[in-house]
Amino acid sequence: MASDPLPSWQETGPRAALLDFVARVSDPDHADFVPAPERIAVFDNDGTLWSERPTYFQLLYARDRLNQKAGEDPALLENEVMRAVAEGDWDGAFSGGYEGLIGVVTVSHSGMTVEDFQTDVRDWLAGARHPETGRRYTDMVFAPMLELMALLRDAGFTVWIVTGGGVHFVRAFAAETYGIPPERVVGSTGPIEYRTEPGPPRIFKLPGLEFMDDGPGKPVGIDRQIGRVPIFAAGNSDGDYAMLEYVTSAPGPRFGLLVHHTDAEREFAYDRDVALGALERGLIDAEGRGWCVLDMARDWSAVWPER
Template structure:
């Protein structure tokens, strides 16, 4: 066999082998829990546009960064952020050591199970509960506490484990992006240490790709064992303006896709999608999950104390962000039965 012909056979065979996965992927529905409507078509079109090598908008793999909010975007968040419920359980479990909490807000309302009272203390009060739930524990003690809680605690309305209240359509989207060589990050107002406990098992996102509200820590040797101690001091509030800062610090690249569900995600969506100048022509996609399904989940937006969606929804049309209507766009909400 002539060398030239041998080379030709090699490259033809290699091209065929490389094309097989794409052919197989094309024959399956990557988003089976999405109705075949505008949202699904727009997502698939975007991914194809930036991943096909002959596309003028092809984006190299290294730049395929996607950032996802967690609460309300990947799992439910009503009637209170799930980490908030965890913190309340922790406060109740340790209340015997703090008699002063009986007369001090937000602890008084938390111990009484008065959610309206807790919310009346505002973001500062809720943050106080979250920080208190962390303070003084070692990193390993905190991880084990979260593992125990998330494997047993159930939602008061659905009766499901909190880890079962993830959105099936969003799990499919995460997998679809990874199949197209996106690197997926969680960027959430929730605590980074809280999310890292379950993010890999539930979402397939490893701990090093989780960005969240960060509590300070110190190092010490305890009985000869290197130990990290959580101090309860806030380092980064990864919400609103804090999200782009968290992305900048931890990733070092602007995402080309960002997904959120509330005004707390507005700045992340702006940071991801707004072009810097005329040379900034990289295709970018902003997604907003709009909670419109009171039967299968909850319906809320502008008037909600949790997951308020007002400014971001108003800006979506101008920015051409994709607003996903949960009721219209999803054939199912949870992997299992739900509300």
């Protein structure tokens, strides 16, 4: 007998619908069969593939690097948003929206080559620990979502990450953590520049934000980099609403999945009234749009992989 492809998924939630959808679209004898090149699945990252509390893990990296640089240049913390990030005041950090965080990203993410930045990210991930769980951040990926991505790949899907996080940040660990190569990561981007001096030719990261891959930006990013409308989309917040809407409104068999963070005991519980990762419109509209809402506390027997 074949092993269970989704061992961490309880029978109470979207498990049956997921298995049915995957079976239908991958069966050449079924009316809903979708050819392999069109069998594309997209996943948000923060809050969908790994945790996002007390804030996005990329911002925790930015905080650590900001504090390092502020030790050499204390004037950096004269800016209110910079100071809030340095102190871990995430409500204050988000008071000016994403635009207010551009300065933080500029300080921590630019002025170096892409290779040097990604090496630094990997080094940080290897040593940093979550302030509440004590886990490495890459140990806080969701075991059931790893199972789901494996199921999709086994069924001939091409799996992509479509994230509001920085594309170079996520590409630094996506292959090792999720089995997703860097060319299949769509994310927010800053300006970059090709330089031949000093040293060998390299791509350098420059200050600023060029493209925000969140909200309505996600369908744009999908079109720019994937070039096809996926047939499966998973997210966890209203920042993913446009992506799920775009994917599931197209003709043919489609699947939309929302991760609802309801498990305060094993992970975190939140939805509407939070500064980041809020899920309100998605909860209201999910039934009418035919999206499955996953209740983390009810529908998963495990959250993170065993260490």
